[in-house]
Amino acid sequence: xxxxxxxxxxxFWVVGINYKKTDAxxxxxxxxxxxxxxxxxxxxxxxxxxxxxxxxxxxxxxIYGIAENSDQLTELLFRVCAGDRQTFSEIAYLKxxxxxxxxxxxxxxxxxxxxxxxxxxxxxxxxxxxxAKAKGFIGAFMERLVNCVLQSSKAVxxxxxxxxxxxxxxxxxxxxxxxHVENIKEKxxxxxxxxxxxxxxxLNLIHYLGTHNITLINRTYETAxxxxxxxxxxxxxxxxxxxxxxxxDIVIVSTNASEPIILKQHLxxxxxxxxxxxxxxxxxxxxxxxxxxxxxxxxxxxxxxKDETLENRKSEVPKALNIIQEHxxxxxxxxxLRKHVPLxxxxxxxxxxxxxxxxxxxxxxxxxxxxxxxxxxxVINVMAIKMRRNNxxxxxxxxxxxxxxxxxx
Numbered sequence: 185x186x187x188x189x190x191x192x193x194x195x196f197w198v199v200g201i202n203y204k205k206t207d208a209x210x211x212x213x214x215x216x217x218x219x220x221x222x223x224x225x226x227x228x229x230x231x232x233x234x235x236x237x238x239x240x241x242x243x244x245x246x247i248y249g250i251a252e253n254s255d256q257l258t259e260l261l262f263r264v265c266a267g268d269r270q271t272f273s274e275i276a277y278l279k280x281x282x283x284x285x286x287x288x289x290x291x292x293x294x295x296x297x298x299x300x301x302x303x304x305x306x307x308x309x310x311x312x313x314x315x316a317k318a319k320g321f322i323g324a325f326m327e328r329l330v331n332c333v334l335q336s337s338k339a340v341x342x343x344x345x346x347x348x349x350x351x352x353x354x355x356x357x358x359x360x361x362x363x364h365v366e367n368i369k370e371k372x373x374x375x376x377x378x379x380x381x382x383x384x385x386x387l388n389l390i391h392y393l394g395t396h397n398i399t400l401i402n403r404t405y406e407t408a409x410x411x412x413x414x415x416x417x418x419x420x421x422x423x424x425x426x427x428x429x430x431x432x433d434i435v436i437v438s439t440n441a442s443e444p445i446i447l448k449q450h451l452x453x454x455x456x457x458x459x460x461x462x463x464x465x466x467x468x469x470x471x472x473x474x475x476x477x478x479x480x481x482x483x484x485x486x487x488x489x490k491d492e493t494l495e496n497r498k499s500e501v502p503k504a505l506n507i508i509q510e511h512x513x514x515x516x517x518x519x520x521l522r523k524h525v526p527l528x529x530x531x532x533x534x535x536x537x538x539x540x541x542x543x544x545x546x547x548x549x550x551x552x553x554x555x556x557x558x559x560x561x562x563v564i565n566v567m568a569i570k571m572r573r574n575n576x577x578x579x580x581x582x583x584x585x586x587x588x589x590x591x592x593x
Contacts, residue, residue: 191325301500302353309333383411408420441467
């Protein structure tokens with residue numbers, strides 16, 4: 185565990201890129217997979233970083249952390265990503281303090297998603313934070329912030345229709361198939377990758393298209409086989425990918441591989457196919473879309489699908505922003521109080537050192553008297569409340585001591 189001190193909000197930074205200024209190809213250059221994430225966390229102390237987490241999805245790569253300046257975070261990112269500094273400087277955004285905190289809240293609520301209200305991002309944030317916490321990079325500041333973010337996101341989902349309906353990247357893939365493919369139940373579908381998004385896509389295929397003509401393939405075969413058994417589908421091993429692709433009509437790719445898995449040679453001369461790539465970096469080899477009879481669709485294309493649900497969601501944005509501001513205010517209140525913790529501890533130690541004659545305590549009726557420890561804690565609690573209300577510390581120091589003595593007078 186790394187040493188954590190009370191943090192200043194202004195030292196909270198967000199450095200990242202997203203879909204707003206980039207296409208899937210460029211985002212892929214800065215994508216971070218699980219092994220790279222572990223490598224970055226191992227390198228972080230070299231850059232003076234002790235609290236951070238990294239969010240890398242099909243729409244964005246962002247580092248959230250406590251730092252003296254943004255360069256600490258960007259230089260760490262460059263240690264493992266394939267992108268170059270010049271490209272990054274042209275497309276990246278830097279946010280700190282309240283702006284950075286607001287950004288995280290909006291990302292978690294789906295307000296900054298490529299498909300407005302896409303709630304899958306919340307699960308991705310949880311996974312990213314869990315991985316960082318396991319390595320000791322989530323301190324008190326970040327822990328409290330993330331908890332407030334999760335509560336805010338839940339409140340937005342509960343009290344608004346921002347995530348109403350079923351529009352998400354996985355749902356958009358199914359909508360695209362529905363709009364462009366006839367006789368869907370007769371088509372053989374290959375789903376490569378059975379993680380969170382892959383599973384969601386699979387369930388949408390079954391529910392909205394009414395098809396079970398789906399073959400699941402995953403790098404770990406048991407994962408695909410178990411899921412196929414549960415959903416009454418077919419599974420195949422990754423070693424059989426080429427032969428399975430040769431007879432497929434629709435291919436959906438949802439993996440986190442750093443290199444293309446679907447190669448041009450897998451598709452060339454194998455007939456008409458629709459290939460939907462939900463991965464970033466892209467897991468379909470560049471140039472495959474130029475092949476005759478091959479249509480390749482990525483997340484950028486899917487995000488342009490028009491849907492009545494999306495139009496309804498836009499009207500919910502002001503409500504969501506109001507909820508977010510309420511939770512940000514709660515976090516700031518906690519943070520302001522936490523700044524007084526060192527003083528409160530000092531006062532508590534002083535009170536413990538004050539000698540009170542035991543005979544004075546004995547004069548009180550037994551059922552009414554508090555223990556010495558309870559009395560001290562009550563005095564500290566009152567002091568903390570007054571400090572929070574008045575935003576002042578020194579004037580309450582002597583008052584706390586007087587209160588303590590009064591309890592035993």
